[in-house]
Amino acid sequence: MIDRQFIAKPSEIGLDEGRLQRLYDFVEGEVRAGLPSAQVAVGRRGRLAGVRTFGTATRGGLTGPATDDTLYCIYSSTKGIVGVAVWGLIEDGGLRIEERVADIIPEFAGKEKDGITVEQVMLHIGGFPYAPMHPDLWESREKRLERIKYWRITWQPGSRFEYHATAAHWILAELITRRTGLDFRDYVRRRITEPMGVPELFVGLPDEFHARAADVEYVGDPVAPEGGWKETNPDTVLHFNLPSQRRAGAPGAGAFAGAGELALFYQRLVSVNESGAHAPLRPETIEMATTVRTKDHHVDELSGLPVNRALAVVVAGDHPLERGFGAHGSSRAFGHGGAGGQIAWGDPETGLSVGFVTNGFVDNERIRDRGRAISTLAAEALV
Numbered sequence: 001m002i003d004r005q006f007i008a009k010p011s012e013i014g015l016d017e018g019r020l021q022r023l024y025d026f027v028e029g030e031v032r033a034g035l036p037s038a039q040v041a042v043g044r045r046g047r048l049a050g051v052r053t054f055g056t057a058t059r060g061g062l063t064g065p066a067t068d069d070t071l072y073c074i075y076s077s078t079k080g081i082v083g084v085a086v087w088g089l090i091e092d093g094g095l096r097i098e099e100r101v102a103d104i105i106p107e108f109a110g111k112e113k114d115g116i117t118v119e120q121v122m123l124h125i126g127g128f129p130y131a132p133m134h135p136d137l138w139e140s141r142e143k144r145l146e147r148i149k150y151w152r153i154t155w156q157p158g159s160r161f162e163y164h165a166t167a168a169h170w171i172l173a174e175l176i177t178r179r180t181g182l183d184f185r186d187y188v189r190r191r192i193t194e195p196m197g198v199p200e201l202f203v204g205l206p207d208e209f210h211a212r213a214a215d216v217e218y219v220g221d222p223v224a225p226e227g228g229w230k231e232t233n234p235d236t237v238l239h240f241n242l243p244s245q246r247r248a249g250a251p252g253a254g255a256f257a258g259a260g261e262l263a264l265f266y267q268r269l270v271s272v273n274e275s276g277a278h279a280p281l282r283p284e285t286i287e288m289a290t291t292v293r294t295k296d297h298h299v300d301e302l303s304g305l306p307v308n309r310a311l312a313v314v315v316a317g318d319h320p321l322e323r324g325f326g327a328h329g330s331s332r333a334f335g336h337g338g339a340g341g342q343i344a345w346g347d348p349e350t351g352l353s354v355g356f357v358t359n360g361f362v363d364n365e366r367i368r369d370r371g372r373a374i375s376t377l378a379a380e381a382l383v
Contacts (some may be wrong), residue, residue, distance in 0.1 A: 001068045002260040006197060008047040010381070014351075015042065015049050019381040024052045026377055027356070030370060031055040034219045035360040037066035041263040042378050043346075043353040046274035048267070049381075051260040057359055058091030060211030071200070072214045072357035073240040073258045078255035079169055081203060081265065083122065083312020083336075084281070084289075085188045086172055091285040094179040095124070097311070101171060104178050107145045108171065111152045118175065120157055121168045122293055127157035131167035135239050138248035141177070145201060161298035161307045169252030172312070173368045185249045195280040196268045201261040204249025213256055214359035216340070222361070228248060237339060237361060238344045253339070262355030266335060266346030290315060290334045290348075310334060316347075326375025328382075341367040343374055353380045 010017040037055030057066040089095045097119035102109035120126040131151035137143040173184035185204035239245045272279040296311040308317040313334045320329030335345025343356035
């Protein structure tokens with residue numbers, strides 16, 4: 001649960017309560033239309049205007065009303081969390097983006113991968129989008145490293161963009177361990193989430209919290225998620241109903257949180273001077289890490305637009321709606337969505353942050369339309 005000190009009346013943080021209600025009504029309508037459950041939160045000026053939860057979820061084998069303390073798998077929104085942890089490592093002098101991965105992780109060397117840099121990994125231009133890491137290996141660092149030895153590139157590093165759904169962030173996790181001596185899950189917690197005041201944003205869900213995690217369900221026929229999960233099949237998303245996969249904390253897809261934790265996480269990055277808890281990164285670090293580094297030829301194959309990638313996050317640029325930040329997002333808004341339609345972003349221009357989570361998978365067109373509506377309605381609550 002979010003600490004009550006971080007909850008404010010909407011008017012206290014520059015949000016209109018009536019317009020926020022339109023957002024809540026929309027999310028509730030999505031549940032009435034078929035989603036099993038959903039949760040949404042909006043933040044500004046370092047606090048949240050509450051959390052709203054709708055619908056029913058199965059947790060720990062029991063089915064009942066979802067509540068504000070229900071936790072959800074956030075899928076690729078995890079990439080932003082682990083990415084920010086790497087920002088912390090960079091800020092502390094423990095890593096440079098121009099370093100070659102193979103110089104830090106010898107198991108990564110060979111098979112034309114020696115020149116791949118940390119920056120290329122964080123931008124999804126490293127050239128190994130389909131490098132396999134079977135879920136059976138996730139809980140063993142030794143087995144993961146053995147698997148990495150056999151990874152090959154698919155195309156020349158730096159030459160194009162192709163979403164690395166899981167592979168890139170297994171490398172980021174190992175970089176954290178090599179440079180800190182800590183398991184990446186412990187580092188994320190100690191360096192980022194606990195200082196932020198979001199201790200229940202879990203990269204690696206402890207067993208004692210399993211009974212609060214909503215089981216993922218398909219609504220209608222199972223379909224593969226958009227956005228580069230080509231090495232997966234529709235059953236892949238259901239892995240995160242298993243305690244072992246939740247516990248492993250796959251760094252590109254396996255974190256658990258509520259909408260409030262996601263909105264507050266991004267509050268700490270866009271409202272640094274107004275946060276009620278310690279902002280764990282300097283403003284100049286956040287500015288550096290959210291500067292777009294991809295080029296015009298790095299194009300999203302789904303939208304046809306330049307991907308506008310910074311270090312492990314997407315930046316709105318001149319197409320905020322198409323990139324997941326709603327019709328009113330500024331060019332500086334940044335964040336990372338997740339499979340199934342999870343929403344997690346913040347906007348430095350307005351100070352707004354948004355979190356949305358659900359345990360229901362629907363068709364990809366509906367996910368896109370819903371995400372655009374939620375992000376747009378959230379911004380329309382600004383006074």
